[in-house]
Amino acid sequence: MKPIYYNLNDLFKTLTLFDGMGISFHHHLRNGDAITNLITTEFHHRNLKKLRLFPSAIFPSYHGILTLLKADQVDTITTNYLNGPVADYFAKHGKPNSLKMQTHGGRARAFIEGENKVDIAFVTAPTVDREGRASGAQGKSACGSLGYAIEDVHYASTVVLITDNLVDALDHYQIDGTTVDAILVVESLGDARGIVSGTTSITNDPVGVKIARNATNLIQELGLIKPGFSFQSGAGGISLRVTESIKTLLRDKNITASFFSGGITKYHVDMLEEGLVKTLYDVQCFDLDAIKSIDKNPQHKAISANDYANPNNPHRIIKDLDIVILGATEIDLDFNVNVTTDSYNTIIGGSGGHSDTATDAFVSFIVTPLMKARTPIIKERVNTITTLGKHIDCLITERGIAINPRRHDLLEQLKDSHLDIVSIETLMARAHHYTGSPQKTQPKKQPIGVVEDRDGTIIDTLYTKE
Amino acid sequence: MSRSYLFIPGDVPRMLQNLDVFDADSIIIDFEDSVAIDQKDEARLLTQAFLSKHHFKELDLYIRVNDVSQKTLFEADMQAIKALNIHGIVLPKVTLEALDSVDAFFDRENITFPIIGIIETPLAVLEAQTIAKHKRIQGLLLGAEDLTKDLGTTRTLDAEEILFARSQIVFAAKAYQKEAIDTPYVFVRDEAGLAVDAQRAARLGFTAKASIHPNHVETIHHYFSPSKEAIHEAKRIVAQSKKLNSMRFSLDGSMVDKPVIDRAKALLKRAEKYGVLS
Numbered sequence: 213m214k215p216i217y218y219n220l221n222d223l224f225k226t227l228t229l230f231d232g233m234g235i236s237f238h239h240h241l242r243n244g245d246a247i248t249n250l251i252t253t254e255f256h257h258r259n260l261k262k263l264r265l266f267p268s269a270i271f272p273s274y275h276g277i278l279t280l281l282k283a284d285q286v287d288t289i290t291t292n293y294l295n296g297p298v299a300d301y302f303a304k305h306g307k308p309n310s311l312k313m314q315t316h317g318g319r320a321r322a323f324i325e326g327e328n329k330v331d332i333a334f335v336t337a338p339t340v341d342r343e344g345r346a347s348g349a350q351g352k353s354a355c356g357s358l359g360y361a362i363e364d365v366h367y368a369s370t371v372v373l374i375t376d377n378l379v380d381a382l383d384h385y386q387i388d389g390t391t392v393d394a395i396l397v398v399e400s401l402g403d404a405r406g407i408v409s410g411t412t413s414i415t416n417d418p419v420g421v422k423i424a425r426n427a428t429n430l431i432q433e434l435g436l437i438k439p440g441f442s443f444q445s446g447a448g449g450i451s452l453r454v455t456e457s458i459k460t461l462l463r464d465k466n467i468t469a470s471f472f473s474g475g476i477t478k479y480h481v482d483m484l485e486e487g488l489v490k491t492l493y494d495v496q497c498f499d500l501d502a503i504k505s506i507d508k509n510p511q512h513k514a515i516s517a518n519d520y521a522n523p524n525n526p527h528r529i530i531k532d533l534d535i536v537i538l539g540a541t542e543i544d545l546d547f548n549v550n551v552t553t554d555s556y557n558t559i560i561g562g563s564g565g566h567s568d569t570a571t572d573a574f575v576s577f578i579v580t581p582l583m584k585a586r587t588p589i590i591k592e593r594v595n596t597i598t599t600l601g602k603h604i605d606c607l608i609t610e611r612g613i614a615i616n617p618r619r620h621d622l623l624e625q626l627k628d629s630h631l632d633i634v635s636i637e638t639l640m641a642r643a644h645h646y647t648g649s650p651q652k653t654q655p656k657k658q659p660i661g662v663v664e665d666r667d668g669t670i671i672d673t674l675y676t677k678e
Numbered sequence: 679m680s681r682s683y684l685f686i687p688g689d690v691p692r693m694l695q696n697l698d699v700f701d702a703d704s705i706i707i708d709f710e711d712s713v714a715i716d717q718k719d720e721a722r723l724l725t726q727a728f729l730s731k732h733h734f735k736e737l738d739l740y741i742r743v744n745d746v747s748q749k750t751l752f753e754a755d756m757q758a759i760k761a762l763n764i765h766g767i768v769l770p771k772v773t774l775e776a777l778d779s780v781d782a783f784f785d786r787e788n789i790t791f792p793i794i795g796i797i798e799t800p801l802a803v804l805e806a807q808t809i810a811k812h813k814r815i816q817g818l819l820l821g822a823e824d825l826t827k828d829l830g831t832t833r834t835l836d837a838e839e840i841l842f843a844r845s846q847i848v849f850a851a852k853a854y855q856k857e858a859i860d861t862p863y864v865f866v867r868d869e870a871g872l873a874v875d876a877q878r879a880a881r882l883g884f885t886a887k888a889s890i891h892p893n894h895v896e897t898i899h900h901y902f903s904p905s906k907e908a909i910h911e912a913k914r915i916v917a918q919s920k921k922l923n924s925m926r927f928s929l930d931g932s933m934v935d936k937p938v939i940d941r942a943k944a945l946l947k948r949a950e951k952y953g954v955l956s
C-alpha cells in the first residue's frame with residue numbers, strides 16, 4: 213500500500229521542497245492537462261526559487277509554468293517540445309542558459325544517465341491502484357500510453373502519482389508501482405476534450421496530396437515496401453496521407469509490416485486490426501481509437517521513451533525502423549531541419565522524436581510544401597538546427613524531390629527513376645522563382661538556451677527575438 | 679488535346695502559384711462563377727501579373743471569362759487577357775447568338791483565341807452541332823449543373839438526366855474533329871463516384887473531363903488515357919504495317935487499313951505525350 217492523499221496540501225506537507233529543486237511532468241494529457249498547472253501553481257504560492265523544470269513537453273494550456281517564469285522562480289526548463297505562451301515568453305524575456313531542448317530519446321537517456329536530475333516526478337496517471345501501479349488506458353481521463361513518463365518514475369528521487377481514478381488493483385499496467393512514493397487523488401485530471409484532441413485529418417489539400425503521392429512513389433521505387441518492413445509517421449495531414457497510401461499498397465500486394473512506432477492514430481490502429489501490421493509500439497496515443505486499442509489489443513504495446521528511442525539503449529525500437537516520415541518548418545542546403553523555431557526565433561515546437569527517428573531509420577523522408585504562404589521552406593541556413601542534415605535522406609515537395617548526396621546508395625538506386633529528382637539547390641531555385649530570394653533575417657539577439665541532440669551533443673543555440 | 683481541364687479560381691494566389699503542380703493537362707483560370715462580383719478586378723489583375731511573369735511550356739492554359747451577355751464584365755476580361763500567352767478562352771453559356779457576338783468582338787479587337795464553349799442551356803444542347811462547326815470553336819464542354827437547373831431536374835450518379843446532352847455533345851464535337859469535354863464531377867470527396875462518372879463519360883466518347891478539384895485529376899487521367907491494351911494493340915498494328923510496308927493487311931483475322939493505322943499512330947502519340955507509352 214502506498215500513502216494516498218486526497219488533498220494537495222496534505223501531500224505537500226510530506227514532500228521535501230527546496231530552492232533549486234528539479235521537478236518533472238509528462239505531456240500525455242496535452243492541452244487537457246490540469247495537473248501541471250495545479251502543481252506549478254502550488255510551487256508558485258510556496259515561493260520556491262530557482263526551480264529546474266523537466267516537462268516532456270509544454271502546451272499552450274500550461275499557464276502555471278508561465279506564472280513561475282514571470283515570478284522569476286525558474287532557473288532552467290528542459291523539455292522536448294514547446295509552444296504557446298511559455299514559448300512566446302522565452303522568445304521575448306528568456307534568460308541566458310535557461311532552456312534546453314532535448315529529443316524524446318535524449319530525455320530518456322539523460323534521466324537514466326543522471327543528467328536530468330529530478331527530485332520529484334509528478335506523474336499524472338488516468339488509473340492508479342493502491343500499490344502504485346498505473347495505466348493510461350483506462351479511466352475518465354484516459355490518454356493511452358504513458359511512454360514519456362516511465363523514466364521519470366524510475367529515476368526521480370521521489371515519485372508522486374496523481375489520478376482521478378483510484379482502483380483497488382490493476383491487472384494491466386504501464387507503471388509497476390515499485391518506485392512510487394505517494395498517490396494524490398484529485399477530482400479531475402483535466403478536460404477530456406483537450407486530452408483526446410483528435411488526430412489531424414488526412415490532408416485533402418491538393419498540394420499536400422501531391423506531396424504524399426510523390427512520397428509514396430519514392431518509397432515504392434526504393435523498394436522499401438516489402439514483407440516485414442517497419443514504418444513511422446507523424447500525425448500531420450500529409451504524413452497520414454502517405455500512411456493511407458501505404459495501407460492501400462499493403463492490401464494490393466498482400467504484404468504485412470512488422471511494426472509501426474511512435475505516436476499512434478486510428479489510421480495505424482485500422483491497419484493493425486486489418487492484419488496489415490503485426491505490432492504497434494506506442495509511445496503516445498493521439499486519439500480515442502488508439503486509446504481503446506491499447507487497452508484491448510495485446511499487439512498494440514505501450515512502450516517507454518527509453519525503449520522507443522534512447523540512443524544508448526541497444527534494444528530501442530527505432531533502431532530497426534526502415535521508414536520515417538517527418539515534417540519541417542525549414543530545411544537548408546545541408547539538409548539540416550528546423551522544427552523548433554520560426555524565422556524570428558519564436559519557439560514553435562521542438563524535436564520530439566524528429567532527430568531520434570531520422571537518425572535511426574534506414575531512410576528518413578521530409579514531406580513539406582516547397583513554399584508556405586509564399587515563404588520558401590529551403591534556406592541557405594536554417595534558423596535553428598533541430599535535426600542534423602546528415603540524418604535526413606530525402607526531401608519531398610510538390611515541385612520535386614531532393615536526395616541527400618550522402619546517400620549514394622539511394623541515388624544509385626534512383627538513377628533511372630522517372631520521378632522528378634533534383635538537387636536541393638535546384639529545389640530552392642524553383643521556390644525562389646516564385647517567391648524571390650528572401651531577405652536575410654535580423655542578427656540573433658540574446659542567447660537563451662540550446663538544442664541538444666539525443667546523444668547529449670549541443671547542436672545549436674536558441675535566442676530571444678528582440 | 680488534353681485529358682483533363684482543371685478549373686481554378688483566378689482570385690486565389692495560392693491556386694495560381696501552384697497551377698502547374700496539380701498534374702492537369704489543361705488549366706482553366708476562372709473569372710466567372712468561382713469569383714465573386716467584387717473580386718473580378720482582383721482576379722484579372724492577379725492573373726495578368728502572374729501569367730506575364732510565369733510561363734508554362736507543358737501546360738495548356740485557358741481562361742473562363744464572364745459570359746458575353748454581361749458585356750461590361752466580358753469586355754473587361756478580354757481586355758485583361760488579350761495580350762497573355764494562353765491557349766484560348768472558355769466561354770460560358772455559349773449559344774449561336776452568343777458566339778456571333780464574341781466573333782464580332784474578336785474581329786474588332788483582332789483577337790484570335792480559340793474558344794471552348796460551355797454547353798449549359800437546353801438551347802445550346804440543341805444548337806451543339808452548329809456551335810461545334812464554328813471556326814473559332816476548339817471544343818465543347820458540358821456544364822451539367824446549370825443545364826439540369828434549366829431542365830428542372832437534379833444531378834444523379836446515374837446521370838440519366840444528362841445522357842442526351844452528353845451524347846449530343848460527343849456527336850457534334852466528333853463530327854467536326856473538335857474536343858468533347860465532359861462536365862466536372864461536383865462531389866469533391868466522392869472518389870468512387872468520380873470513377874464511375876469518368877468511366878461513363880469516356881465510354882460515351884468524350885475526349886476529356888473537366889474538374890473543379892485538383893484531387894480529381896489522377897482519376898480522370900486514368901480513364902482518359904489510352905489503356906495498356908489499346909497501346910499494345912496500336913503498337914502491333916503500326917509494327918505490322920512497317921514490317922509489311924503496307925497500309926492494308928489482315929491482323930488476327932481483322933482487316934486493317936489506313937484509317938486504322940492512322941488511329942493507332944495517333945493513339946501512340948497521345949500515349950507518349952501523357953507518359954503512359956511504356
